[in-house]
Amino acid sequence: MPETTFLDANELVLNMGPQHPSTHGVLRVVLKLDGEKILGAECVIGYLHRGVEKIGENRTYQMFAPYVDRMDYVAAVSNALGYCLAVEKLLGVEAPPRAQTVRVILTELNRIASHLLWLGTHALDIGAITPLFYVMREREDILNIYERYCGARLTTHAFRIGGLQYEVYEGMERDVKQFCKKFLPRVDEYEELLTENRIWKDRLVNVGILNAEDCKAYGVTGPMLRAAGVKWDIRKAHPYSGYEKYDFEIPTRENGDTYDRYIVRIQEMRQSVRIIEQAVEDIPEGPIMAKVGKVIKPPVGEAYVSIEAPKGELGYFIVSDGSTQPYRVRVRPPSFVNLQALDKMSRGSLVADIVAIIGTIDIVLGEVDR
Amino acid sequence: MADEKQPDRAEGAPAPSSGGGGASGGPEGKAPEGGAPSKEAKPQPPESADETGAGKAGGTPPGKPPAKPAGAKPAAAKAAGAAKAPPRKPPPKKPAVMETEPWDDELSRALKERFGDRISEFSIYRDQKFLVAAPDAVVPIIEHLKLEAEFDYLVDVTAVDYPKKEERFEVIYILYSFARRERIRIKTRIKDGQELASVVPVHPAANWLEREVFDMFGIRFAGHPDLRRILLPDEWEGHPLRKDSSILNMDQKWVQENLGIDSGQ
Numbered sequence: 001m002p003e004t005t006f007l008d009a010n011e012l013v014l015n016m017g018p019q020h021p022s023t024h025g026v027l028r029v030v031l032k033l034d035g036e037k038i039l040g041a042e043c044v045i046g047y048l049h050r051g052v053e054k055i056g057e058n059r060t061y062q063m064f065a066p067y068v069d070r071m072d073y074v075a076a077v078s079n080a081l082g083y084c085l086a087v088e089k090l091l092g093v094e095a096p097p098r099a100q101t102v103r104v105i106l107t108e109l110n111r112i113a114s115h116l117l118w119l120g121t122h123a124l125d126i127g128a129i130t131p132l133f134y135v136m137r138e139r140e141d142i143l144n145i146y147e148r149y150c151g152a153r154l155t156t157h158a159f160r161i162g163g164l165q166y167e168v169y170e171g172m173e174r175d176v177k178q179f180c181k182k183f184l185p186r187v188d189e190y191e192e193l194l195t196e197n198r199i200w201k202d203r204l205v206n207v208g209i210l211n212a213e214d215c216k217a218y219g220v221t222g223p224m225l226r227a228a229g230v231k232w233d234i235r236k237a238h239p240y241s242g243y244e245k246y247d248f249e250i251p252t253r254e255n256g257d258t259y260d261r262y263i264v265r266i267q268e269m270r271q272s273v274r275i276i277e278q279a280v281e282d283i284p285e286g287p288i289m290a291k292v293g294k295v296i297k298p299p300v301g302e303a304y305v306s307i308e309a310p311k312g313e314l315g316y317f318i319v320s321d322g323s324t325q326p327y328r329v330r331v332r333p334p335s336f337v338n339l340q341a342l343d344k345m346s347r348g349s350l351v352a353d354i355v356a357i358i359g360t361i362d363i364v365l366g367e368v369d370r
Numbered sequence: 371m372a373d374e375k376q377p378d379r380a381e382g383a384p385a386p387s388s389g390g391g392g393a394s395g396g397p398e399g400k401a402p403e404g405g406a407p408s409k410e411a412k413p414q415p416p417e418s419a420d421e422t423g424a425g426k427a428g429g430t431p432p433g434k435p436p437a438k439p440a441g442a443k444p445a446a447a448k449a450a451g452a453a454k455a456p457p458r459k460p461p462p463k464k465p466a467v468m469e470t471e472p473w474d475d476e477l478s479r480a481l482k483e484r485f486g487d488r489i490s491e492f493s494i495y496r497d498q499k500f501l502v503a504a505p506d507a508v509v510p511i512i513e514h515l516k517l518e519a520e521f522d523y524l525v526d527v528t529a530v531d532y533p534k535k536e537e538r539f540e541v542i543y544i545l546y547s548f549a550r551r552e553r554i555r556i557k558t559r560i561k562d563g564q565e566l567a568s569v570v571p572v573h574p575a576a577n578w579l580e581r582e583v584f585d586m587f588g589i590r591f592a593g594h595p596d597l598r599r600i601l602l603p604d605e606w607e608g609h610p611l612r613k614d615s616s617i618l619n620m621d622q623k624w625v626q627e628n629l630g631i632d633s634g635q
Contacts, residue, residue: 046601053586054610054617089496216522216548219575230548237551301468303496304544304555306525317542319530322466328611332526332544340578369601 011039014351018047022125022355025365029342031354038354041346043339048369056329061087061161061296064329069155071333072367074117077110077146078309079367080159085240086305086316087161090298093291097284099163100242104279105176106149106158107241108272112183113142114310114362115265122262122359123194126203131193138186141179145172162292168283176280180273187269194262204259208345208357211256218341222312222334224361227264228256234308246275258360265362297324304332311335311362331370335363470495477519477554485511500555508558509567512543516572520549524573527580529587533613538562539589543569560589568594586611603628 012033018026026047032040052071056064068083069076081103088094095103116139120132143153148169150158158164194200210220212228225232233250235243251267253260298320306315312334321327338361346357470493478492481501488507493500503511515521525544532538537559546553560566568591569576580591581600588609591597599606606624608615626632 046599046603049601051610051617058617092496217574219524219573219579232548299469300466301495303498304526304553313525315526315544317526317528317544328530330526330528332528336578337575340575 016354018044023358024121024363027339027358027363027365027368029354029358031346031351033351036350036352038346038349038351041343041354043342045336045339045365045368048365050370052370053329053331056326058325060324061298061326064326065159065161066155066157068331069157070366071331071370072114072309072311072314072335072364073155074364075110075114075310076155077106077158078114078307078314080157081107081241082305082307082309082314082316084159084161085307086303086318087296087298088290088292089303089305090301090318090320091161091292091296093162095163095241095290096287097242098286099288099290101279101283102164102168102288103159103241104243104246105276105283106146106156108276108279109142109145109176109179111272111310112269113139115269116142118265118310118359118362119190119262122356122362123200125355125359126200128194128197128200131190134186134190134193138183141182145175145179148172148175160289161296163287163289167288173280173283176276180277180280183273184270187266191266195266201259203353203356204262204360205257206255207258207349207353208360209255209257210341210345214341214344215256218344219337220312220341222308222310222338222362223261223264223268224256224312224338224341226250226252227260229254234306234313238306240305240307243275246278248272248274258356261360295324297322306332309334311364311367312338333367333370335361335365335367336370339363339368468493468495473499473501480519481511481514484514498553498555500557502557502559505558505560505564505566508541508543508556509569509572511556512545512569513572515545515554519547521545521547521552521554523548524569524575524579525553527569527576527583529583529589529611531587531611531613535559536561539587541566541583541589565590565592567592568597570594585609588612 014031014033015028016031017023017028020027023029028044028047030042030044031038032042050070052067055067059067065080065083068079072079084095094100116135120135123129123131146156146158147153149172150156150166152158158166210218210224210228212225212230214220215225215228215230221232229252231250231252234240235248236250248271251264251271253264300320300322302317302319304315304317306313308314313332314334315332317328317330317332318326319328342357342361345361346354349357473492473494478499478501481489482492485503485507488504489501489511490504491502493502501511512521512524523546525546526542527544528542530540530542532540539560539562541558541560543556544553545556558566566589568580570580570591571593577595578600580594581597583589584591584594584597585599585602586609598604602610603624608620610620622632
């Protein structure tokens with residue numbers, strides 16, 4: 001708590017979590033209240049700390065890859081993509097076109113899955129139960145595609161340094177196309193339930209505002225930044241994995257409130273479908289692995305590579321000493337940095353809003369704590 | 371294993387004598403962090419074998435006696451291994467430094483003019499720009515970049531520990547400019563116990579990032595509004611991402627006292 005030297009009669013310190021259903025894991029928030037008004041919120045994190053970065057120093061490059069899936073476990077594919085790209089950067093290799101296209105398909109499906117889970121739980125926090133069942137239905141389709149592709153549903157370990165482990169399974173194009181076709185009308189359904197819903201708007205509009213200036217100051221990225229009107233997406237600004245080939249837009253809004261972030265994420269799902277449709281139409285033939293050898297030993301050096309994960313900028317800073325193990329792996333997790341803005345966003349709002357504000361940041365504690 | 375290995379090696383050496391493979395798993399698996407694996411854990415088989423020439427590429431693994439086909443003549447194999455031992459040291463070692471290119475553009479020239487020799491290096495590695503600055507120059511540089519060059523987004527603050535160097539910690543700041551679509555890194559090197567000025571007054575985003583660096587490395591940031599541990603418990607002893615802190619020697623006492631369990635390590 002920043003300044004709790006005295007409490008007047010109206011001030012109250014309220015502890016929320018770590019075991020609280022709407023903190024999305026084990027986040028503890030200490031709220032300082034004046035009646036119902038929030039004067040400050042301090043996050044206490046670390047309950048899920050597993051020392052991922054230290055583990056990375058004690059594993060070879062390949063051995064560490066499955067660990068990154070377990071940071072943001074609802075967007076495991078994105079984590080793996082970032083890690084593989086970072087090591088490939090150090091090695092100076094690039095995945096072959098076929099692998100890149102499959103990576104894009106899986107990563108965008110993952111973005112949809114992550115946003116769906118966010119939508120369901122966020123709506124549940126606010127009190128709308130129905131969307132949760134709807135989104136789980138569609139997320140299931142995505143997880144089924146993963147399962148058929150690589151055998152795992154959540155922590156997929158689908159990518160390898162230099163490309164892919166598995167060839168596209170027979171009928172994958174069909175499954176993905178079917179999903180895309182089915183999915184867009186389903187997004188309309190969610191919007192029907194929520195977008196103009198009076199209660200939904202009352203709970204979200206003008207809640208937890210974070211404008212563009214503050215976003216930049218706090219390092220907030222991803223949908224939160226775009227909802228504040230900054231048209232910045234790493235897929236466009238610094239394309240990787242062949243994103244420059246696809247035609248899609250960056251949805252933005254102006255207000256930077258919780259409602260805008262909802263709209264941005266909904267629009268992003270539609271854009272992801274656009275990308276997937278283009279990618280699946282044209283999967284190039286060819287190998288799925290670049291020549292990286294069985295032993296991965298990047299030359300001495302360091303590189304920072306970041307991707308647009310569903311939650312924001314996910315970066316890997318890897319230092320190589322020329323051995324088979326990274327000398328240092330630093331993960332720049334979007335959730336961790338975005339969560340920092342909670343205090344700023346919640347000041348002045350009501351206790352009931354804190355749940356909406358935590359939800360709108362879209363954190364995964366596995367990534368915050370690593 | 372041996373069979374898989376061979377195609378990787380120089381084709382000229384079918385290496386019947388010395389059961390070849392088996393080398394890869396063992397030594398590298400536990401390659402030390404020291405950075406110079408040359409001492410005991412010998413350089414890795416595939417590349418080095420290629421470089422040292424086909425003749426010796428049959429390469430016996432360092433520690434292991436020949437595997438299956440050893441029946442042939444173990445003595446000879448051993449001899450070959452022994453004969454090979456000396457040339458193993460000299461092989462063309464790659465320089466253990468980053469092969470950087472100089473970074474020279476408008477921005478670097480402007481910085482050079484402004485900060486002079488407080489910035490000791492402008493380099494590019496893998497198309498990524500970075501500069502090395504004196505510890506006391508970091509905050510002024512970041513502030514200057516924010517005000518004059520639109521580097522308005524502090525992406526990350528992190529550190530790397532090099533216990534053998536006198537200036538043990540390398541602290542790295544990653545900056546991004548939305549307007550220029552450009553990312554740069556600022557590095558500085560400090561000794562153990564030396565304090566750095568906090569960049570929180572310039573970029574509030576540094577608050578938790580610096581706390582994490584403090585938590586993991588024990589580097590203190592002067593002027594930080596709330597420098598406490600962030601991921602580990604407040605009473606935790608030690609700083610886990612220092613190289614001398616091994617996973618096995620973590621704070622057992624805290625675990626026993628607070629969780630009531632013996633660590634499984």
